[in-house]
Amino acid sequence: MKSRLSARNLTLAYGDRVISTALTLDVPDGAFTAVVGANACGKSTLLRSLVRLLSPKEGAVTFDGQDISRTRPKALARQVGFLPQSADAPENISVRQLVARGRYPHQSFLSTWSDEDERAVTEAMASANVTDLADRRVEDLSGGQRQRVWVAMVLAQETPYLLLDEPTTYLDIAHQYQLLSLFARLRDEGRTVIAVLHDINQACRYADHLIAMKSGAVIAEGPPSDIVTAPLIEKVFDLPNLVVPDPVTGTPMIVPTL
Amino acid sequence: MTPLVLRAGRFSARAERRTVVASSALVVVALALGLLGLCYGAAWATPGEALAALAGQGDSVVVIREWRLPRVAAALVFGAALGVAGAVFQNLTRNALGSPDIIGLDAGAYTGALLVTVLLSGGAATLAAGSIAGGLLAATAIYLLSWKSGVSGLRLIIIGIAMNAILTALNSWIVLRAELEVAIAMTSWSAGSLNGVGWDDLTPGFTVLALLFLAMAALAHAMHQSVLGDEFAASTGVDLNVLRPLVVLVGVGCTATVTAVAGPIVFVALAAPQIGRRLAGAAGVPFVPAALTGAVLLLAADLAAQMLLAPTSLPVGVMTTAVGGTYFIWLLFKETKKS
Numbered sequence: 001m002k003s004r005l006s007a008r009n010l011t012l013a014y015g016d017r018v019i020s021t022a023l024t025l026d027v028p029d030g031a032f033t034a035v036v037g038a039n040a041c042g043k044s045t046l047l048r049s050l051v052r053l054l055s056p057k058e059g060a061v062t063f064d065g066q067d068i069s070r071t072r073p074k075a076l077a078r079q080v081g082f083l084p085q086s087a088d089a090p091e092n093i094s095v096r097q098l099v100a101r102g103r104y105p106h107q108s109f110l111s112t113w114s115d116e117d118e119r120a121v122t123e124a125m126a127s128a129n130v131t132d133l134a135d136r137r138v139e140d141l142s143g144g145q146r147q148r149v150w151v152a153m154v155l156a157q158e159t160p161y162l163l164l165d166e167p168t169t170y171l172d173i174a175h176q177y178q179l180l181s182l183f184a185r186l187r188d189e190g191r192t193v194i195a196v197l198h199d200i201n202q203a204c205r206y207a208d209h210l211i212a213m214k215s216g217a218v219i220a221e222g223p224p225s226d227i228v229t230a231p232l233i234e235k236v237f238d239l240p241n242l243v244v245p246d247p248v249t250g251t252p253m254i255v256p257t258l
Numbered sequence: 259m260t261p262l263v264l265r266a267g268r269f270s271a272r273a274e275r276r277t278v279v280a281s282s283a284l285v286v287v288a289l290a291l292g293l294l295g296l297c298y299g300a301a302w303a304t305p306g307e308a309l310a311a312l313a314g315q316g317d318s319v320v321v322i323r324e325w326r327l328p329r330v331a332a333a334l335v336f337g338a339a340l341g342v343a344g345a346v347f348q349n350l351t352r353n354a355l356g357s358p359d360i361i362g363l364d365a366g367a368y369t370g371a372l373l374v375t376v377l378l379s380g381g382a383a384t385l386a387a388g389s390i391a392g393g394l395l396a397a398t399a400i401y402l403l404s405w406k407s408g409v410s411g412l413r414l415i416i417i418g419i420a421m422n423a424i425l426t427a428l429n430s431w432i433v434l435r436a437e438l439e440v441a442i443a444m445t446s447w448s449a450g451s452l453n454g455v456g457w458d459d460l461t462p463g464f465t466v467l468a469l470l471f472l473a474m475a476a477l478a479h480a481m482h483q484s485v486l487g488d489e490f491a492a493s494t495g496v497d498l499n500v501l502r503p504l505v506v507l508v509g510v511g512c513t514a515t516v517t518a519v520a521g522p523i524v525f526v527a528l529a530a531p532q533i534g535r536r537l538a539g540a541a542g543v544p545f546v547p548a549a550l551t552g553a554v555l556l557l558a559a560d561l562a563a564q565m566l567l568a569p570t571s572l573p574v575g576v577m578t579t580a581v582g583g584t585y586f587i588w589l590l591f592k593e594t595k596k597s
Binding site for chain 2: 051052053072073074075076077078080081082084087088089090091092093094097098100101102104105107109110111112113114115117118153157163
């Protein structure tokens with residue numbers, strides 16, 4: 001398994017509150033990785049450390065073997081894009097203007113709007129299906145539309161790595177599956193996707209690689225069909241359950257037996 | 259509306275049409291008011307005479323070039339500086355109330371200036387240094403007091419308002435304790451005034467402000483990106499640990515330099531960025547409209563201060579307080595209702 005983005009022996013903490021210790025993992029290249037686990041198990045914390053929003057107390061996150069804390073911020077931002085759980089748009093900004101903000105790492109003092117920027121923004125809006133909304137103001141959109149605009153902004157960054165923190169949270173079920181299919185398509189086009197997902201069935205259906213976390217530690221890792229069993233799910237979510245094949249895809253599907 | 263795009267070789271830039279139109283209109287208004295400022299005085303000059311005098315012809319060359327022009331230039335440049343300072347802190351706090359005059363940075367700069375006057379009785383350079391040091395100390399104190407695992411814009415503003423009250427009281431106390439002549443000079447200065455400024459007073463301040471404007475031009479793109487929130491800013495490549503202290507330095511530098519020369523002129527920094535933003539129909543709080551609106555506002559206020567009780571010239575701070583105070587009350591009302 002090839003991996004450009006790795007975490008070695010991380011201790012992650014907010015102040016004195018330690019979330020994870022001795023956390024080591026490799027993000028498989030060109031795959032869709034889903035991170036699952038109960039609330040507050042350290043999934044988002046792990047993701048934040050991979051994109052340098054949280055510096056590890058010990059250990060290091062490396063990209064191509066180099067410690068990301070020593071990489072120039074813009075250089076890292078051309079490789080790894082991140083969609084946080086929530087974000088605020090500036091007042092009065094149009095969809096097109098917000099998506100254009102994703103081009104920041106590719107711009108310089110003298111070049112703030114190249115042909116390349118324009119092409120990337122147009123393509124990103126088409127991919128996330130927000131082209132029709134281009135001239136609308138972001139604050140006037142519905143929650144689902146807004147989430148797609150943020151996704152478009154991250155796509156405009158054109159990074160080979162996409163880190164997504166619960167990207168489907170604000171969406172209705174149809175939009176959730178559309179968005180996950182979009183990420184799967186991006187994976188097919190060669191990008192590496194790492195997403196924290198709440199819905200374990202969606203994770204099993206879309207992910208090539210599943211990382212299950214509990215109390216800050218990785219307790220199982222591998223393709224969903226290899227690792228997902230009723231005892232594992234019971235351990236991770238504390239939920240009695242039955243694992244059956246998904247009637248559509250054949251991937252594992254969890255049915256609670258409470 | 260499609261934005262204007264400029265590309266030449268490796269250079270490229272983009273601007274919204276409405277921002278360009280609004281900014282051009284503000285430049286025209288500023289120039290027109292500037293001409294009015296050159297014409298107006300104890301003896302009226304016609305616009306033709308004023309322009310001729312600028313070119314060095316006619317009888318009123320000294321009056322217009324040495325007396326009126328510095329005052330007009332000071333109002334324009336200082337107004338722009340206050341507009342930039344306001345835009346810096348409104349972007350940082352993401353709140354229309356986050357402005358250096360509201361959160362006590364003007365008062366802090368004034369405290370610094372008062373202290374060096376009383377203790378060191380120095381010249382223009384010490385005064386400017388004291389003023390900038392005072393502003394930075396006030397900014398640091400507010401930042402530390404409002405720190406609670408991160409800084410929220412609103413908490414910082416409320417602590418800043420308290421800091422402003424404390425420093426204003428401290429300033430009055432210093433004036434009361436000072437010797438009579440010093441106190442008289444300080445009191446007229448404390449209102450914020452452009453009365454009687456000449457080129458000698460202005461050159462150092464203009465130089466510092468030119469450097470600060472250049473620094474802001476270099477930082478503006480990153481500043482606008484940072485308004486997307488800490489997470490997006492960092493993950494798109496903005497180094498917030500470097501950016502924040504630098505823009506605070508520029509914002510405090512702008513407001514303190516103006517305070518050192520003209521005293522605390524309040525409410526321009528509060529109002530200009532918001533008016534500029536609305537005129538430009540722009541996202542966030544852009545710097546160019548803020549600076550141009552600040553220039554127009556301060557020059558208009560200074561002209562009104564000269565005309566209102568002519569031939570007595572009021573301190574311009576009295577005008578900005580009267581008009582800006584009303585705006586501040588309205589804004590406070592609106593913001594507290596929102597949160």
